[in-house]
Every structure is written in structure tokens, then in C-alpha cells.
Amino acid sequence: xxxxxxxxxxxxxxxxxxxxxxxxxxxxxxxxxxxxxxxxxxxxxxxxxxxxxxxxxxxxxxxxxxxxxxxxxxxxxxxxxxxxxxxxxxxxxxxxxxxxxxxxxxxxxxxxxxxxxxxxxxxxxxxxxxxxxxxxxxxxxxxxxxxxxxxxxxxxxxxxxxxxxxxxxxxxxxxxxxxxxxxxxxxxxxxxxxxxxxxxxxxxxxxxxxxxxxxxxxxxxxxxxxxxxxxxxxxxxxxxxxxxxxxxxxxxxxxxxxxxxxxxxxxxxxxxxxxx
Numbered sequence: 527x528x529x530x531x532x533x534x535x536x537x538x539x540x541x542x543x544x545x546x547x548x549x550x551x552x553x554x555x556x557x558x559x560x561x562x563x564x565x566x567x568x569x570x571x572x573x574x575x576x577x578x579x580x581x582x583x584x585x586x587x588x589x590x591x592x593x594x595x596x597x598x599x600x601x602x603x604x605x606x607x608x609x610x611x612x613x614x615x616x617x618x619x620x621x622x623x624x625x626x627x628x629x630x631x632x633x634x635x636x637x638x639x640x641x642x643x644x645x646x647x648x649x650x651x652x653x654x655x656x657x658x659x660x661x662x663x664x665x666x667x668x669x670x671x672x673x674x675x676x677x678x679x680x681x682x683x684x685x686x687x688x689x690x691x692x693x694x695x696x697x698x699x700x701x702x703x704x705x706x707x708x709x710x711x712x713x714x715x716x717x718x719x720x721x722x723x724x725x726x727x728x729x730x731x732x733x734x735x736x737x738x739x740x741x742x743x744x745x746x747x748x749x750x751x752x753x754x755x756x757x758x759x760x761x762x763x764x765x766x767x768x769x770x771x772x773x774x775x776x777x778x779x780x781x782x783x784x785x786x787x788x789x790x791x792x793x794x795x796x797x798x799x800x801x802x
Contacts, residue, residue: 537555604754605754606634608629608751608752609629612733619725623723643718650711652752659731659747660731662690662692664692670724672722673722674719699732733745
């Protein structure tokens, strides 16, 4: 293993006869070299290059290339468990309903803003799963749909349709648990929301109080789990529209240079792309 930019000193050339000066210069060069090895300076200021690393601990903000093997104990990645303990009613058969999340059970690097927007401290790929406890208090079969929104814009192909039967009686409603999941790409400043619609005004997302005989926990109207899966690739290529703005770590943009005519090439360290 070698430390990048850390080299052995150039030793003085020996003379043909004994020289006290040569001996002093040699010892001084060796002393400086071993003092550097014994200090923390190489560990704090240099990088390392080797075929493999064994034992010890690794800490830092970045690891490039190679393979890390082992059990993965001690890794910390963003995550969240988010819930709602409130009923959420439909705004009407022609209206979009934004799902609210008023309970953050636990989280790291993920937050909820404006009671519905799931925000991310770190860009990357996130696995998101959501469960909705729908109820129908009407006396007819009703349809509802649930989908995801990226920063206020409907996420393509994220919609799922469900049908729920009519109520059992005036006081006993019908229930369907809707589950959706997907891996979402998140860049700086983006947020995720869920929305739903129904063709009947009697549909709503229901929260249940704790039960008795036997004692049972309350039922959340919405449960969302978010798990970090991967960092963005070094070259992240988004779907482009007619309006585009770029921010990031000095991204470069080339049009028709080394790419197909009329196309756009984006290069940089995971540049953030905002499509309006």
C-alpha cells in the first residue's frame, strides 16, 4: 500500500571516504521521513492507493472505486418512517387530494415540510413504500387512484387504480388497503408527495383509534417508509424538456460536441437538473 503524494526522501550520495557531514545528512533525512510516518499527518492529509485494505476502520465522506466487502455493520444512510393519525377526506370528484403526514416516527436526513412534502438532505436514489387505509362509507362501489408527485409535478407512470365495494351497513364501512412503492431519483431541492382521487365523495383515508378486547394498537391512515438506496451516478442524464436550468459542482454543458447533432451532453459531479 502506498500513500499518494507521500514519498521517501532523496538520500544523499555517499562519499568514497568516511564523512561526518554525509552521515549527519543521511540521519537527518531518515529522521524526517520516520517522524512523518509516526505522526497523524499522513492519515489526515494524504490518500491511499492499494489493491486491498484489511482490518481497522474507515471514516470519511467519500470512497471512489474498488469493492467494499463485509457485513456492512456501522453504515449510516438516510431513512424515515412517516405516518398520519388523521382522517383525510376527499375534496370532490374533480379534485386532487394531497396526502398529509403529521407524524415523523423516526428519520435521519429526511423531513416533512408543509405537512405533505417529503424532503431530502442528500440527493440520491430512494426506495419509497406507502400504505393508505381507504374507507367507503357510501352505498355504491367506488374507484380511487393513488400516485406520486415530484416537486409538484405528477411522477410519470406512478398511478395505481383500486376499486372498493359499497359499505356493509350504515355504520360499518368497506375498507381497502392501497400499497404502492418505487425507487425515486432525488436531486437537490426536490421533494416527494402523494396524491389521490376518487369518483365518489364518500371515499376517505381513515385513521382508527386503539381497540379493546383484546387491546389493539391504533391504525394509521397513512404509513410511508423511505430508504436510501444509492448515490446518483457520476453522469446523471435526465429527461429533458424545452426549459432547463442546471446547478451543481461546476457542470459543463456541450451541444453537438462529441454527441449527436442537436443533443445535449451534461457532465459534472452529479449536477442538479431542474426541469420547468
